[in-house]
Amino acid sequence: MDAVEALRLQYEWGADEALLDAPQDRRAAAPPVAALPPAGRPTAPRPTAKPAPALPAGPAEAAALAAACQSLDELKAALTSFTGCALRDTATQLVFADGADNAPLIIIGEAPGAEEDRAGKPFVGAAGQLLDRMLASIGLNRGNTRIINTVPWRPPGNRTPSDAEIALCLPFLHRHIALIRPRGLLTLGAVATKTLLPEAGAAGIRRLRGTWREANITGMDSGLPCLPSYHPAYLLRTPMAKSESWQDLLQLREWLESMILTKS
Numbered sequence: 326m327d328a329v330e331a332l333r334l335q336y337e338w339g340a341d342e343a344l345l346d347a348p349q350d351r352r353a354a355a356p357p358v359a360a361l362p363p364a365g366r367p368t369a370p371r372p373t374a375k376p377a378p379a380l381p382a383g384p385a386e387a388a389a390l391a392a393a394c395q396s397l398d399e400l401k402a403a404l405t406s407f408t409g410c411a412l413r414d415t416a417t418q419l420v421f422a423d424g425a426d427n428a429p430l431i432i433i434g435e436a437p438g439a440e441e442d443r444a445g446k447p448f449v450g451a452a453g454q455l456l457d458r459m460l461a462s463i464g465l466n467r468g469n470t471r472i473i474n475t476v477p478w479r480p481p482g483n484r485t486p487s488d489a490e491i492a493l494c495l496p497f498l499h500r501h502i503a504l505i506r507p508r509g510l511l512t513l514g515a516v517a518t519k520t521l522l523p524e525a526g527a528a529g530i531r532r533l534r535g536t537w538r539e540a541n542i543t544g545m546d547s548g549l550p551c552l553p554s555y556h557p558a559y560l561l562r563t564p565m566a567k568s569e570s571w572q573d574l575l576q577l578r579e580w581l582e583s584m585i586l587t588k589s
């Protein structure tokens with residue numbers, strides 16, 4: 326395989342961005358290795374003067390931080406300062422949300438991609454443009470919905486966020502939903518669906534899509550209607566799935582209309 330082909334392969338697998346700010350010359354001579362102690366009696370390790378570095382915040386801290394937030398502004402500030410999730414270290418910035426803060430419907434994707442990471446806004450790339458067209462086809466837009474992601478930082482190389490990363494971000498996701506108190510949720514793709522419907526989620530998105538379920542959200546008294554559907558990035562790769570996605574959108578429109586009629 327020649328060098329160009331190897332690079333193309335890396336690009337296709339998602340290694341499309343350098344993670345370091347400054348380029349590194351990996352052909353330069355390696356720095357000298359510290360001299361080894363002479364053989365003989367083992368030397369006792371020197372006591373370290375520095376205290377051990379503080380452990381990064383874990384899920385308990387994330388839950389406490391999120392629960393203390395009384396507004397979306399506070400939630401954004403809490404996430405901005407939260408150091409517990411390593412995704413924050415490789416992302417350019419937090420991608421908090423787009424749309425109305427009193428939306429009756431929250432749409433939940435997986436994670437920001439490269440374009441979202443640059444813009445600081447969810448769903449602005451090719452999948453986002455398709456999402457905008459899908460929403461427009463049933464009279465929705467970014468002004469009457471809320472768009473967020475399961476994790477608010479881009480995973481390096483657009484990989485799927487790990488279970489541990491999702492668990493660390495989950496309290497913030499639940500708090501986001503509880504602060505808005507929408508009438509329902511639309512989960513896009515397997516990751517958002519299994520995160521918000523942990524009991525059903527193992528069944529897979531192909532089985533779950535198009536069926537309303539109940540999501541239990543911390544801080545909300547009753548279950549929230551949740552409709553799983555395909556992720557627009559999947560639809561871009563699999564145009565044949567668009568007809569099923571359209572059925573889901575029609576269901577969503579019907580539900581929104583019934584909700585308007587039953588609004589007291």
Ligand code: URA
Pocket residue numbers: 434435436437438441446447448449450452453474558
């Ligand atoms: N895919 C997602 O799940 N979220 C985004 O914000 C963009 C692409």
